[in-house]
Amino acid sequence: MSDRLKGKVAIVTGAGSRGPGLGNGKAAAILFAREGARVLCVDLVPERAEDTVTIIGGEGGEAAAFAADVTRAADCEGMVAETVRRWGGLDVLHNNVGIESRTDLVDTEEDDWDRVMAVDLKSMFLSTRAAVRAMEKRGGGAVVCVSSVAALRGHGRTAYATAKAGVIGFVRSVAVQLGPKGIRVNAIAPGAVWTPMVADLGPEARERRRRATPLGTEGTGWDIGWGAVYLASDEARWVTGQTLIIDAGLTATTR
Template identity: 50%
Template sequence: MVERAGRVEGKVAIVTGAGSTPGPGIGTGKATAAVLAEEGARVLLVDLHPERAEETRAMIAEAGGKAEVFTADVTRAADCEAMVRAAVEAFGTVDILVNNIGLASLGTVVDTTEEAWDRTFDINLRTAFLACKYAVPVMAEKGAGSIVNVASISALRGDGTVAYSAAKGGLVAMTVDMAYAHGRQGVRVNAVAPGHITTPMVMSVSQPGPRAEFMNTMRAEAGLLGTPGDGWDVAWAAAFLASEQARWITGHTLPVESGVLSVTPLMMAPHLRGVPEPGE
């Protein structure tokens, strides 16, 4: 049994996308659900793929935590309404909502299709909108709640993913607007912006080869710390924002990115590529 710090003791959390793409490592939703459970929350594990959420539930149960699986397509309003109802029925209320569902899509404005644009917005933004639509009234009624949106540094820096960047940018803007609208109802709304972390989803879309190897190296090397990040790094930040320790923080987006946003790429380039100084 893991010893619990109890930062969210007695709270009820919904985590959307609480499963993880199959493969080695851990996704951000699965890790966040595990950390919240370890810290004392009862967690509703929401995923389109119940077998993925079931893996998360088993992991939490093994550590002595409490969680239940709820199968839903969070792009659908009826599913979101049912999801919130299920949390209330199973655990009595909703204190914490982590909007974690998302999927990147590559492409510029020129080569992104309308279908890809709409799908990317549905997965990354509509899911959070609909989950909040039904969770906020429950929180507002009791005058307390904490929402954490999982955005991306793609919302803040260009990387050739125009639809994804715009959708995550929308999520950051929604975070601010919701913090404004619901602060006096006791509802805090924040976001985390992960950098280039290693998750099973990321690994599953890269074909083995020199490009994948380069990207794996850069995921660690591009940041100030020079070390790779993973789903746990995002989970620890999300759990902090969800907890009472962040009771005076709302409307903010916390980058979790090894300082990538503080790097001048030109200054990192020679060091990363082993370019010698004259005389070396």
């Protein structure tokens, strides 16, 4: 631990993991706490957030669980209000929540499209909007939104790729608006990291995902979490409106 987030108060959405192991949000919440932040671990499923809080507490960090559905404006306002009530302000919002849809254009049902847009994109708008006033009161802050390399490469999963591309557009637009308030807004585009979200793809897909990258190594939630630490910290004080690609070089290839 090197206190890169010492004194900061953070929210991580989707701070639990959907299955055994370590997701991107869980890893980010743990790393934020290790770096000195107090962390509100937000999740739709309370036990998942509580599991992350237990891990952080076991390491001597400070965190609390909060149940919320970030597709609902009132829940987003509620998570910010709880953070301010508990710790007196808000410095970092890590918008990690996202779900996958694996169908191509013709097989995508309208309901599925709407659900992915709500969870992967609308949640970014609602959470960030809810955080602005609290961050302004601190004289600034950092917002990190999780996109995906699916937004950057031709990708068969149409709703997911579209929503994740929307995240990048959202970040650019909002970074310009919030820059004068001292609020930085950036995206992370993870590559094919191995997390509980994709565990059902099975061992063959796991190997294929690993081998597709120039580095040829497997990424984990920690790799994405370290990117979030950087963008959340004052080390990134001059970085806004950007997308940090963390993918072992996948997007640099023509494969």
